[in-house]
Amino acid sequence: MRTRVARLYGARDLRVEEQEVADLAAGEVLLRMAAGGICGSDLHYYQDGGFGPVRVREPIIAGHEAAGRVEAVGEGVSLPLGTLVAVNPSQPCGNCDYCARGLPIHCLDMHFIGSAMRLPHEQGMFRDLFTVPAKQVHAFPETTTEAEAACAEPLAVCLHAVAQARALLGDLAGRRILISGAGPIGLLVLAAARHAGAEDVIVTDLTDAALARAHQMGAGQIINVATDPDALLPLQEGKGQIDLVFDCSAAAPALRAAFAVIRPRGVIIQVGVTGDMTIPLNALVGKEITWRGSQRFHEEFAEAVALIGSRKVDLRAIISHSLPLERAVEAFELAGDRSLACKVQLTFA
DSSP, X not given: OXXXXXXXXXXXXXXXXXXXXXXXXXXXXXXXXXXXXXXXXXXXXXXXXXXTTEEOOSOXXXXXXXXXXXXXXXXXXXXXXXXXXXXXXXXXXXXXXXXXXXXXXXXXXXXXXXXXXXXXXXXXXXXSEEEEEGGGEEEOOTTSOXXXXXTHHHHHHHHHHHHHHHHHHOOOTTOEEEEEOOSHHHHHXXXXXXXXXXXXXXXXXXXXXXXXXXXXXTOSEEEETTTOTTTTGGGGGGGOSEEEXXXXXXXXXXXXXXXXXXXXXXXXXXXXXXXXXXXXXXXXXXXXXXXXXXXXXXXXXXXXXXXXXXXXXXXXXXXXXXXXXXGHHHHHHHHTOTXXXXXXXXEOO
């Protein structure tokens, strides 16, 4: 049995090819993939051949946020055929020092589907048929769409970011919050923060289309910092007016603005990633700011599936385009155009 795959050979060298489907072993499921979202890291692989120290060093099948339907099951698996599931791409070893400490996110032997971090690379899910251990799939109710199910992974990332903030600040109700960047991750952080009780949320971005989605998803105020660069100045008064910033842009101007508007002893959660940059160290020290990074997820994946399945978090507004696998190059180019697209997904045969 053969399957089509979207395989990346290097920057802007993405090819739709065929390969054999892996044999189904005990404890595994064969999925007929339904939808897969193009993530920021997928875009970095496609546009630049990687990001930071992580480079595409050999051909890699892209895709780590995806959903499919159960096509066949191996021995010991009882999932009904046709069940819609999302695949948790994270596979911590469970044995290393960090796993033993209850920090599997920082596993020393992490396997992550669709990642170029390891060599050989971990092959991804942009393909028609995919074999995966059953322990990595999470089922949805019949009312969930395939497109929604494919958003479980990015929502889990954002639920973890919000959990980081709550660990430092407690209840988000009554906190004044700013989210920089209204791409898919910024919008899902907004959804996760609103679910956690946040009421006063400001979202900034450079495009009106992205900000319109933020307004639709519950932002109390939206600011286009490209057309109104002085709009943040009032938030700098009195050493800062913002309790909590989620930086989802990783843009140097946005980060400088975050340090300017945050209150003394406020919290900045760093969700966006980039290369090295300078930071306003004097503000970090002078305001006694807590600046914490947030990466990936663990138990939040199951939480994301439950929230999507119940529509307690409704993320349909972020899904802007769906293109079939044979148009993968077009989909990646579209995903890189912030003026047109938000979450671009591939669909499969």
